[in-house]
Amino acid sequence: MPILLPELLWLDGAFRRGLGVDVDARTGRIVRVGAEAELLARAGDDLVAGGPAAELVPSTAVPEYVRGGPQVERLPGRALLPGFINAHSHAFQRLIRGRTQWRPADAPDADFWSWREAMYAAAHALTPEDVFAVSRFCFLEMLRAGITTVGEFHYLHRDRNGSPYDDPNELALRVVAAAREVGLRIVLLDVAYATGGVGEPLRPEQRRFATPDLDAFLAQVWDLRAAVRDDPLVTVGLAPHSIRAVPREWLRPAARWAADHGLPLHMHVSEQPAEVRASLERYGLAPVELLDAEGVLSAAFTAVHATHISDAEVQLLGETRATVCACPTTERDLGDGFLPGAALRAAGVAIAVGTDSQTAIDPLEEIRLLEYHERLRRQRRVLLTEPLGDRLEVAPVLLDAGTVAGAHALGLDAGRLRAGACADLVAIDLEHPALAGWTDESLAATLALCAPADIVRDVWVGGVRRVEARRHALDHEALEAFRRVAGAGVPTPGAEPPSN
Ligand SMILES: [Zn+2]
Known part of the structure; x- marks a missing residue:
């Protein structure tokens, strides 16, 4: 070059x-x-x-x-x-873009939980070949938008019946292959998923995500890491899905294992008030407090969303130098709520961004919403700032969120020239x-x-x-393969009434 x-x-x-x-x-x-x-x-x-x-x-x-x-x-x-760093993505969810923007006339509410039913429907329809095709197109869209690394939070592990594939890493390797084919750097954040809610068994519609045994799952992550070891564009991280989807007893050993092997550690945290309520009821602690009690918080930890956290939890994240990954276009779409962006910055928490559900794939839109959401909330302007000469500037803060903070969250020396x-x-x-x-x-x-x-x-x-000049060698092929999956065999998500 x-x-x-x-x-x-x-x-x-x-x-x-x-x-x-x-x-x-x-x-x-x-x-x-x-x-x-x-x-x-x-x-x-x-x-x-x-x-x-x-x-x-x-x-x-x-x-x-x-x-x-x-x-x-x-x-x-x-x-x-x-290049921009997309620190939180579920590539397969690209399939349901635009398909969940309605609700049955007799359904009083549509929210995160009803959206999740639609997302599950799509997840269950995909063959390994479909996972590759959808991921490849999604990653290509990322590249064209200026994203050069994706942190793929991967929780599709099993076949459509809930049985393990011969190689438990079958689908993870399909996702990795999709990124490699288009030339996107990928950090495969391999997801542990064992419960259907705090203290609840896994639900039938979550069967493809199941990792019922922590040691077996960590061995699987180890094998995945060995399989990609020689590829300079691929690394692996560990992701206990959330306190909803892993039991408390898993948190400490999972965090220790990630630390022992120098892997980034990501979790969904407090995206919804219901998760906070469940955590308080079961553990007497809010989610970030629980993670702190179990030794999860560190500079290698990233809390995804963190939309519903208390001032005390903001301080805990700051004291432990954890990162928060906001996904503002998804949080906007799902009605999740606002990130406490200014408070997090004041506490010393780095904020990265992710495209999450792929409602939009535009890193500039993600970073600007950090500032714009704060403006709407507080009815003021120019809030996430750093000094440049005698002025306070927003742009360097936002561009750092899209580059430096994401690279740190994924354990990469990237995001800076x-x-x-x-x-x-x-x-x-x-x-x-x-x-x-x-x-x-x-x-x-x-x-x-x-x-x-x-x-x-x-x-x-x-x-x-x-x-080059907005074109990629696989533009046509990837689009056609994606269209075949999107047009055939995938149930229209949301066609069934939400179950909760
Ligand atoms: Zn997510």
């Missing part, structure tokens, strides 16, 4: 000119980020003989003595950022009409708070360009 020289480069909270990125194609890592002159001196003057407008200097135009050395690619009209980090990059099209009128100073805010994901033009993962 060449040295990339964009018009603007996102570094240390601002867009800057005259900088470039040098990438090692063999390792997929960034070698250095530096001044253009410094990078070019390394490349050799002859390499840029094509002048500022030269897109890519072909190796045949390079003198023999430097052939095989670094190439230079200028990116005029483009701004380069670290710096030496040694994953060469996962996004080029923004500065000629896009949605950005017209931008200035060096206003560009970050225009991106973070106003622009559609369509401004993403090119995407690199591990130093390989996967999206």
Whole structure:
């Protein structure tokens, strides 16, 4: 991969000119980020003989003595950022986009719980081949939106009858293969799922998720980790689903196992008031308090959602340096509630974002809703800020949520343009009409708070360009395969009245 020289480069909270990125194609890592002159001196003057407008200097135009050395690619009209990190996803739920936006005329309520019935219906219809096709298309959509890493919270383990596959990692490996085929970096967060609610047995419609024995499940995660060990784009994390879906006795050993092996640990936490009530009734503790009591909270822990947590729980997350992963487009869709974003930031909690149910796949929309939800709640503006000169700015906070915080949550050196980090990059099209009128100073805010994901033009993962001029090599094939699954055999989710 060449040295990339964009018009603007996102570094240390601002867009800057005259900088470039040098990438090692063999390792997929960034070698250095530096001044253009410094990078070019390394490349050799002859390499840029094509002048500022030269897109890519072909190796045949390079003198023999430097052939095989670094190439230079200028990116005029483009701004380069670290790729966005989607820290929480259920890829198969892409299948029910748009299919749950109604309720029977005689049903008084539709909420998270009725949506969940619809989601279960889709989950039960999928063959392993379907899981691959739906995941691949979903991951492709992510790449095109500028997402370079997904944290896939994977809980489909068994076949449609609830029996284990010959290889218990059958479906996890299908999801991994889907990400690999489109070139998306994936952290497979393997999900333990054993109870149907706090203190309740698993329900029949949850049979595909079942992991009834913790030790057997951890052995399965170990095997998965071994299977992907040599792939630089794939890592594994551990995810006890929630305090609804795993018993209290599992929490401490699961957290210890993840820590012993250096794995990120993710859980759904307090997405709904009903979970908080159940936790208080059963354990006398709110969910985050329970996790603290069981030694789960740490800098390697990510609480997904955390929409219904008390001030004391916010402090616990801050003291333990845990991350919260908000999924604002999903929380908006499901009527979950608002993240206490400002309070979390004040307590020192990093906030990452995820596309979760795939209602939308747009990392810019996820990050801006962190701020906009806070505005609607408090009827004020410019709330999630950090100082930049004599001003308080929102955009650097939001862009960090979409990059730095997500990478930390997934245990990756990514999300920043710096030496040694994953060469996962996004080029923004500065000629896009949605950005017209931008200035060096206003560009970050225009991106973070106003622009559609369509401004993403090119995407690199591990130093390989996967999206070029908004096109991916598998666009057509992946779309057609997805359409076949979406159009055949999948029950219309929500067709049956909600059961609760
Ligand atoms: Zn989720």
